[in-house]
Amino acid sequence: MRFSPLSLRSVSIAAALVAATASAHAGLTIPTNALVANSVQTFSDLAMDAFGLQNVTVIPLGNATAVPNTTNAYNLPITTITIGSGLSIAKGDARGSALQFARTSRGVNYALTLANFTIDYTRKQVLADVTVKATANTTASTVKQQAIYNYNVNAKLGIKYKFPLTITAHEVLDKLFLTEETKDSFMLGLKLPASNRGVLDDTDFGSLTQDILVAFRSKPVSMTPYVPAP
Numbered sequence: 001m002r003f004s005p006l007s008l009r010s011v012s013i014a015a016a017l018v019a020a021t022a023s024a025h026a027g028l029t030i031p032t033n034a035l036v037a038n039s040v041q042t043f044s045d046l047a048m049d050a051f052g053l054q055n056v057t058v059i060p061l062g063n064a065t066a067v068p069n070t071t072n073a074y075n076l077p078i079t080t081i082t083i084g085s086g087l088s089i090a091k092g093d094a095r096g097s098a099l100q101f102a103r104t105s106r107g108v109n110y111a112l113t114l115a116n117f118t119i120d121y122t123r124k125q126v127l128a129d130v131t132v133k134a135t136a137n138t139t140a141s142t143v144k145q146q147a148i149y150n151y152n153v154n155a156k157l158g159i160k161y162k163f164p165l166t167i168t169a170h171e172v173l174d175k176l177f178l179t180e181e182t183k184d185s186f187m188l189g190l191k192l193p194a195s196n197r198g199v200l201d202d203t204d205f206g207s208l209t210q211d212i213l214v215a216f217r218s219k220p221v222s223m224t225p226y227v228p229a230p
Contacts, residue, residue: 027082027084028082028083029080029081029082029083030080030081030083031080031223032078032079032080032081032212033077033078033080033220033221033223034216034217035212035216035217036211036212036215036217037077037210037211037212038075038076038077038078038211038212039076039077039078039094039117039119039208039210040067040073040074040075040076040208040209040211041074041076041099041206041207041208042067042070042073042207042208043072043073043205043206044203044204044205044206045072046203046204047072048071048072050196050200050203051101054103054190054192054193054196055103055104055105056101056102056103056190057101057102057103058074058099058100058101058102059099059101059102060074060075060098061097061099061100061113061115061226061228062096062097062098062115062222063076063077063079063094063095063097063222063226064094064098064099072206074099076094077094077097077221078092078093078094078210078212079093079094079095079096079221079223080092080093080095084121084122088121089157090120090121090122091118091120091122092118092119092210093116093117093118093119094116094117094118095223095224095225095226096116096221096222096223096224096225096226097115097116097117098114099113099114099115100112100114100228101113101114101186101189101190103190103192105191108135108191109135110133110135110189110191111133111190112130112131112132112133112185112189112190113129113130113131113133114129114130114148115128115129115131115225115226115227116128116129116145116225119173119208120147123147124150124151124153125149125150125179126147126149126151126176127145127146127148128148129142129143129144129146129225129226130146130148130182130185131228132185132188132189133189134230140228140230142228143181143185146179146181146182146185147181148178148182149176149177149178149179149182149205150176150177150179151174151175151177151208152175153171153173154172154174154175154207155170155171157170157171157210158170158171166213166214167213167214168211168213169210169211169212170209170211170212171209171210171211172207172208172209173208173209173210174206174207174208175204176204176205176206176207176208177203177204177205178200178205183197183200183201187200
């Protein structure tokens with residue numbers, strides 16, 4: 001039996017991942033940007049209604065793309081995973097992906113950008129670089145890796161092996177509620193009415209679904225961090 005170079009490469013990287021997982025020590029980071037590894041942010045109906053009431057639009061930037069045939073879901077390619085103690089996954093990164101929340105009020109364009117997402121499994125939080133766009137009266141500001149969501153584990157990360165060497169992983173995190181500092185960022189960055197603070201307190205922003213297949217993308221995604229335009 002003859003194997004193509006692509007199948008041999010797929011088997012090699014799958015074997016490498018298995019070996020890395022089996023012998024990992026805390027802090028080992030494995031690149032996944034060449035694999036079919038994605039995190040999908042699906043905003044809840046409640047979040048979409050809240051966006052609509054304040055004319056907020058969501059724009060995918062960098063590696064991020066809108067999921068076809070949806071109006072509330074965005075694909076964020078997973079670029080690395082980090083192994084923690086006990087062979088568990090400590091972090092997953094979607095470097096290079098960004099979601100911009102934009103709003104126009106009284107002729108002024110406001111924007112808040114979340115970029116370079118990290119799921120921190122130790123803290124049970126999602127982190128991102130948070131950038132408030134500059135306006136005529138304010139300067140731009142960025143907070144690196146701010147905790148943006150707290151989450152609930154709906155479906156724990158499960159890894160499946162199928163003969164001869166197919167490896168998949170699936171996970172669902174839901175009940176995404178904004179942290180206090182990110183509520184402040186939304187209020188400031190989008191200049192939302194004061195009454196919207198209570199809406200942000202009560203809004204479940206949806207879910208994050210992670211799917212990994214040990215197979216190569218047609219082209220690796222960039223691992224360069226996304227930096228919003230000035």
